[in-house]
Amino acid sequence: MSEAPVFEPILHHYPNSPFAEKVRLMLGFKGVAWQSVTIPRVMPKPDLIPLTGGYRKTPVMQIGADIFCDSACIARELERRFPDTALFPGGHGGRLAVMGAWADSRLFLEIVGVVFGTAADSVPADLKEDRYRFSDGMIDLDRFKADQPYLRSQVRSHLFWIEHALDDGRPFLDGAVPTYVDFCFYAPLWMLRNRAADLRPLDDMPQVVAWMDRMAAVGHGTPKDLDPKAALAIAKEAAPADVTLAHPESPDGFAPGVAVTVTADDYGKDAVAGRLVAMSAQRIVIRRTDPVVGEVNVHFPRSGFRLAHV
Ligand SMILES: N[C@@H](CCC(=O)N[C@@H](CS)C(=O)NCC(=O)O)C(=O)O
Missing domain, CATH: 1.20.1050.10 (Glutathione S-transferase Yfyf (Class Pi); Chain A, domain 2)
Incomplete structure (x- = not known):
């Protein structure tokens, strides 16, 4: 991935979500400065959906105009950007x-x-x-x-x-x-x-x-509260990262450039539509354009997510 300007991670979450607690502690463990947007715990989530394109689970991490869905994807991205204090120490x-x-x-x-x-x-x-x-x-x-x-x-x-x-x-x-x-x-x-x-x-x-x-x-480190509208403005002003993944592969016949939907395969099966930008055995990245936030990349894990042609 090419290195974009440095933005602090923004976590979209609510206090009693266990998957959010998983990520809050990982941020604290890594000593990362982060910002906190509180989202509703039931639909509608009007300031989250423009970022994700439909994914509504909690939590979601935003870094500039790159949006990371699912705590497993968030963990891998935190490890990539902040490799000190490893979550996945060598070889394991x-x-x-x-x-x-x-x-x-x-x-x-x-x-x-x-x-x-x-x-x-x-x-x-x-x-x-x-x-x-x-x-x-x-x-x-x-x-x-x-x-x-x-x-x-x-x-x-x-x-x-x-x-x-x-x-x-x-x-x-x-x-x-x-x-x-x-x-x-x-x-x-x-x-x-x-x-x-x-x-x-x-x-x-x-x-x-x-x-x-x-x-x-x-602990969680020392997050700073951020207004949801300010998070949307940060995404709008930023450009999505150029993403190249190691081991590009497509056992299911999808190639970068095609229009797809991405859907969780367990629950919260709201399809997110976009153009496939990159994929590997561990990640799916799509680019979408939204009236509120402009162009964004939305990242998902490969495990547990289904790709479909539009
Ligand atoms: N596989 C997802 C699961 C996330 C999940 O199930 N989160 C719950 C809250 S802990 C949720 O989305 N509940 C519905 C909601 O918040 O709208 C992850 O690892 O992030």
Whole structure:
């Protein structure tokens, strides 16, 4: 990628999003100066959609006119731009990515099931409905409520995996210092600890609790609040980066230059349309023009995202 003028990362997020907590801590870990835009937790998100072209999940990172969707893509971009204090220390990137993906999908969704199912009767109607629609019925609080014995058994089973991963006294999951997996595992457990405290899920998990305290101590750094409209103006004034990726490849027959849509394959399946600018085994980059922000690049991970011709 060619180096554009230096912009501080802007995180579009809201306080109690676990995937946002994953990214806030990664920013704190890397000691990166960053700016914070608070977005709504349900649709509509009028100051986010002009940047992403339709992707509405939380969080989204903006750097100038480059927009990074999904915490896995954000992590790789932070590592590329700020390689000191590595999230993926040499030679271990693949293994850490596999473990992180398990926490981002399986562990996250079963903890969502426990947290939202336990709170089903007190969750505001707009949030309940929004999440049901957003996930095509996958996030169904009444079903989660009815399925609590199973969901709690799954979370408990997996909490013991994490408890025992720390048995040799290591302070972090991969050893002496935090790596990408710590942030991925911590985020859903942070949600569980804060929002299902009455269930006392960590009472017999002393090593998990001590590790969580170490992770919380990483902190978020010192973000500066930014007005959403100012973030839109930054994108409009900036030019999207020229992107060249190593290992360009297209097993599915797509080539840079063609018109495509990009869609998450799990939930929040809002298609984003644009012209394919670059792709690799790890990333999809499309260029789109928006009346509010002008030309922007929107970056997605390759894993978990579907490309389609328009
Ligand atoms: N794979 C995505 C998942 C993000 C995700 O599911 N975020 C939740 C909040 S923690 C979300 O988007 N909820 C709906 C919303 O915020 O509109 C990532 O890693 O960033």
